[in-house]
Amino acid sequence: MTTDRHDNDQHKRERGPFVGCLAATLLFALLSYPLSWGPAVWLTRHGYLPNEAGVVYMPLAWIANHCEPFADLILWYVSFWVDL
Numbered sequence: 001m002t003t004d005r006h007d008n009d010q011h012k013r014e015r016g017p018f019v020g021c022l023a024a025t026l027l028f029a030l031l032s033y034p035l036s037w038g039p040a041v042w043l044t045r046h047g048y049l050p051n052e053a054g055v056v057y058m059p060l061a062w063i064a065n066h067c068e069p070f071a072d073l074i075l076w077y078v079s080f081w082v083d084l
Helices: 002-035 037-045 051-066 068-078
Strands: none
Touching (some): 002 037, 002 068, 037 068, 051 068
């Protein structure tokens, strides 16, 4: 019995760092994608990115077109980067 418990505890310890890193990576990705829209608009308006780069943000634009509170939030955030 104690061997099974020891193996289970060891498996949880080995899996722990992986799960933590995966969670942190997913959280970073989910936050950095929408937060990168403002800088991308700035870079596009100043000629550092082509206009076609905006296609990356089409999913966010679709959500903004269908959800007014999200659109307001995005416009508010982008206004920190460029004059709208």
